[in-house]
Amino acid sequence: MRAGHRGLDGPAREPNLCGWPSLGTKQPLATRAGLEELRDEPEMMWSQPRNEQENRHPSGGETFGDADQRRLFDNLAELVRRETGIALTAARKAQLLGKVRMRCEAVGCPDLRSYVQLLSSNAKGGGELEKLVSLATTNVTEFFRHPDQFDVFEKVVLPEVVSDKQTRRLLRIWSAGCATGEEVYSIAMILVDKLEGSRGWDVKILGTDLSRDALSVAERGRYPIGALKNVPRGYLLRFFRRAPEGDLMQLTEEIRRVTLFRRLNLMEPRYPLRRDVDVIFFRNVAIYFEPEIRRAVMFRISEHLRPGGFLVLGPAENLMDMRHCFEPLRANVFRKKRKKSR
Numbered sequence: 001m002r003a004g005h006r007g008l009d010g011p012a013r014e015p016n017l018c019g020w021p022s023l024g025t026k027q028p029l030a031t032r033a034g035l036e037e038l039r040d041e042p043e044m045m046w047s048q049p050r051n052e053q054e055n056r057h058p059s060g061g062e063t064f065g066d067a068d069q070r071r072l073f074d075n076l077a078e079l080v081r082r083e084t085g086i087a088l089t090a091a092r093k094a095q096l097l098g099k100v101r102m103r104c105e106a107v108g109c110p111d112l113r114s115y116v117q118l119l120s121s122n123a124k125g126g127g128e129l130e131k132l133v134s135l136a137t138t139n140v141t142e143f144f145r146h147p148d149q150f151d152v153f154e155k156v157v158l159p160e161v162v163s164d165k166q167t168r169r170l171l172r173i174w175s176a177g178c179a180t181g182e183e184v185y186s187i188a189m190i191l192v193d194k195l196e197g198s199r200g201w202d203v204k205i206l207g208t209d210l211s212r213d214a215l216s217v218a219e220r221g222r223y224p225i226g227a228l229k230n231v232p233r234g235y236l237l238r239f240f241r242r243a244p245e246g247d248l249m250q251l252t253e254e255i256r257r258v259t260l261f262r263r264l265n266l267m268e269p270r271y272p273l274r275r276d277v278d279v280i281f282f283r284n285v286a287i288y289f290e291p292e293i294r295r296a297v298m299f300r301i302s303e304h305l306r307p308g309g310f311l312v313l314g315p316a317e318n319l320m321d322m323r324h325c326f327e328p329l330r331a332n333v334f335r336k337k338r339k340k341s342r
């Protein structure tokens, strides 16, 4: 593990995050109390359907043990929805059901009730709740995903930011919902290349996500060769080395030292990080949220961007109520308006 990088389960405060305030890694789970309503469900078996027809759940083809079991799963799904903000469509609910079943098997719970008990237990409950919510997330990502946006980043955003910060030479970029880290490392490769090794600059790219599993992949910075197909050849040769194990490629220290990964649930009412971020990548996360949540999260995120800073949204996303605060560039990249001087 790198110096200054403890495991994601490490202490909540780290002395030197190079200007990024520490993000609590053991945040209280906002809706922990929601578990209460799961506790008093009647005893039920997870895998003994009495009547296939009667027990077919409206969200998909999966069957349930009985009506109570169905209700118990619905309560679990509601807990996940409140915890993550993710809109659980019928299809996503059906997917979640399959994953919860697999999770029950993995942790040795014979039925849903015992899984709920595990969730509610003091010793393991918090960690298991995190596991449960991460079952609902989609962590699909790739290096240089939506290449036109990286083109705008390199040719428009970066030169402007560098010129704005020429005196202070401090650059902060945040990837909110970074999944397994490819987005963060794509940004880092461009930065290190264009800033000639970032010498003389204090640069940090922070990746945050809800899923600890995704974040631990990001922290390792090791990817299968097949995942590097979109990485420009020059970057491939300069920034990757063959890892000791198998077909994996390891990002070099030059790239890793400008990156930082922390767990942050965007449903939290406040984000413990600086409010003068230069560029925020918030791509392909809001599309999964319900509209009201999307609106609130977009507002909170944009509060952390400095005036004149840049926001990069996924191609299918929009600014919701924040339109008046931004001017569009291209490829769904926006500049936050500076306050007019009187």
Ligand SMILES: C[S@@+](CC[C@H](N)C(=O)[O-])C[C@H]1O[C@@H](n2cnc3c(N)ncnc32)[C@H](O)[C@@H]1O
Residues within 6 Å of the ligand: 083, 084, 085, 086, 137, 138, 139, 140, 141, 142, 145, 176, 177, 178, 179, 180, 183, 208, 209, 210, 211, 214, 264, 265, 266, 267, 282, 283, 284, 285, 288, 314
């Ligand atoms: C599809 S990935 C997007 C990855 C990357 N930004 C990209 O565009 O390639 C969506 C990520 O959002 C994360 N996510 C979903 N809900 C979240 C929440 N409430 N707080 C933080 N991250 C969340 C998921 O864990 C997942 O890794």
